[in-house]
Amino acid sequence: MKVVWSALAEQRALEAVEYIAQDRPLTAAVWLDKLLELVGNLSQFEQQGRVVQEIGLPAYREVLHSPYRVIYRVDAAVVRTSILHRTSR
Numbered sequence: 001m002k003v004v005w006s007a008l009a010e011q012r013a014l015e016a017v018e019y020i021a022q023d024r025p026l027t028a029a030v031w032l033d034k035l036l037e038l039v040g041n042l043s044q045f046e047q048q049g050r051v052v053q054e055i056g057l058p059a060y061r062e063v064l065h066s067p068y069r070v071i072y073r074v075d076a077a078v079v080r081t082s083i084l085h086r087t088s089r
Contacts (some may be wrong), residue, residue, distance in 0.1 A: 002080045003043045009070070012084040016068065029043050042079045043073060 005013075013035060021028035042048065047084070049061035051072055062071045064087070072081045 001043050001046055001074075001077060001079055003039060003081070005039070005081045006083065009081040009084045012068075012086075016084070016086075031065075035068075035070075038063055038065050039070060039072075039081060046074045046079050 002074045013032070017028045017032050047061070049063040049070075049072065051058055052062050057073055059074050060071065060082075061074065062069045064070075067087050068084050069087055070081055071083045071085060072079050
């Protein structure tokens with residue numbers, strides 16, 4: 001299954017990396033690597049995330065990468081990341 005990032009999710013990931021890198025560039029790089037690995041794993045394990053409680057539909061799922069959650073939708077052959085959302089907001 002193919003993983004496709006939305007423009008908003010990409011933008012928020014870059015903003016998070018830039019923010020972390022201001023004080024801790026190595027931590028920012030490690031955080032991004034782990035995020036990319038987590039989302040990349042969805043290509044094989046698209047059901048690994050839990051159903052988004054606010055939506056309640058099985059096609060909309062989320063995985064956590066502190067302090068963010070990645071909300072994604074599972075289509076027939078594609079996992080689409082919809083948003084990268086800071087959990088404290």
